[in-house]
Amino acid sequence: MLGSSMSIEDDAERQELEEELTPVNSASDPFYVLILGSDARESDSGSRSDVIMLARVDPSSGSVSLVSIPRDTMVTINGSTQKINAAYAHGGSAMAVRAVSEFAGVPISHFVSVHFEELEEIVDMLGGVWVDIPENISAGNGGMSFKAGNQLLTGEQALAYARERYHVSGGDFGRAQAQRQIVEAVIRQVLASSPVELPGLIGQLANCITTDLSVTDIVGYAQEFLGKELTVYSAICPSYTLNQDGVSYVATMFNEWKRMMQLVDAGLDPNDATAEIPSAQADNADLGAASNSPAPRDYEGLAANAMTTDDVAAVE
Template sequence: MLILGSDSRDDGETASRSDVTMLARIDPDKGQVDLISIPRDTMVTIEDQGRQKINAAYSFGGASGAVDAVSTFAGVPITHYCEVHFDGLQRVVDELGGIWVNVPESFDAGNGGMSFNAGNQRLNGAQALAFARERYNVSGGDFGRAQAQRLVVQGIIKQVLASPPGQLPGLVSSLASSISTDLSVTDIVALAQQFQATDFTLYSAVCPSYSFTEGGVSYACPMFNEWRDMMCRVDAGLDPNDTTAEIPQAQSSNLKLGAASNSPAPKSYDALVANAGLTTNDVAPEE
């Protein structure tokens, strides 16, 4: 499933870039969800548009364009999508009565003039939005922002699943008015009920990437080998971040997984990573 966060808002702004691009693998039988961020500036080639950042796929082709770009980049079929705008995110969080987030570092957010202290805390809608949008005052820059976005999504998922079973259908129906998705309310309720009946596991990761500038344009470029290994682990239902895990034959022989075949980024990148201004390893560690 593709999770998109657009900067299109109800205040009259017409811009529509997918500032959040997140791949979710959902396994209700095992009670497992994997959230994998794709940095918004990831260098890809888009049909008829040439070299672009992956968030431009949404501008050119809407949700279906973004699905196509991420599916090719990750090497997996994407069967569903969910899209939320800035105002929608704020409403969702407030509808839940706030969400619990373990903020990894203290910082002042330029968006909304808010300040955050490191540690586990309940955020309201405005706070969650400011936290998820900040990239200038956090470790890792835009990679740090992607980390915050996953933490907010995790908080929303956990808060929904913590609701009493009898209240779940009404809650999901109310939240659905703030998002766009191809799933019906009935589908979402059924998934949530399955997860409530399991020992829920949620993994969080990001496509291993580094900052790169070409022709005066800033990109995020994938570390191809590391990305392929991560997607093999994701597809196998393993911890995406466990680099010691043995990849099963079914995944290691699938050359599409994590191939990033639509990325023209440098295939030889060790020296580029060593000298990059930022990498995905530069974010603040999560507790």
């Protein structure tokens, strides 16, 4: 049964979202999920998505690819240049799905929204999560300091780590990496539970999210992963900071983004510089096309003089 806190309460919004989502043919087929997170403490409007993550889930191979899309990514929304996180503010979940689907060039089948405060509850419900923090971090906007190394984080610590963008390498890009680490840790912790415990655990966790999925759907997908060696790939849309008309944006490195999405769609490591693109993905002109981005297409010189997604601290 769908938990009341999971459902999208507004009927019109729910209908609009359903029209944007692409159904999955079978439980074993790969599919894309849009994961949004918001932090009302830092957001003026309280409705912009601070976390935008595209996940490709492949139950048959036991793999998940997590790809961050920087919240300040320059796109066109309703005919004007905006940051991609404005899509959720202007048009709710349906417009957010549409914006990310156009940007990545893939159909999106499911939507999940998590508030930062709910993230703390999820982590504590799991008994904490193991995260390898790549650098020493002094307390900034997250409110906590951390030593580098693999460590068990409480919900409060995970929330602080997911928020920190002032004292991490790469700023917002580094924060996006931390958020992917925590999502991966949650996934691993859930799938490490026994088949008997799994439905009850997911039922509890489901109360902390808003999604089009039912508890039964989530349990079914999770059960497809049981008995398989879980592979999680983690990446961020190759990007750089750009100031245009007095507004700070994140602009896309188009060639690198296209290749990354080709690898993601093929179920390969999106960070593998030597991987050969399969013909099915090479022939797909939509993958990583970022057709809704007005950012400069001649970007090499701009990126060379800006902060980029390569400036984050490397996770071993």
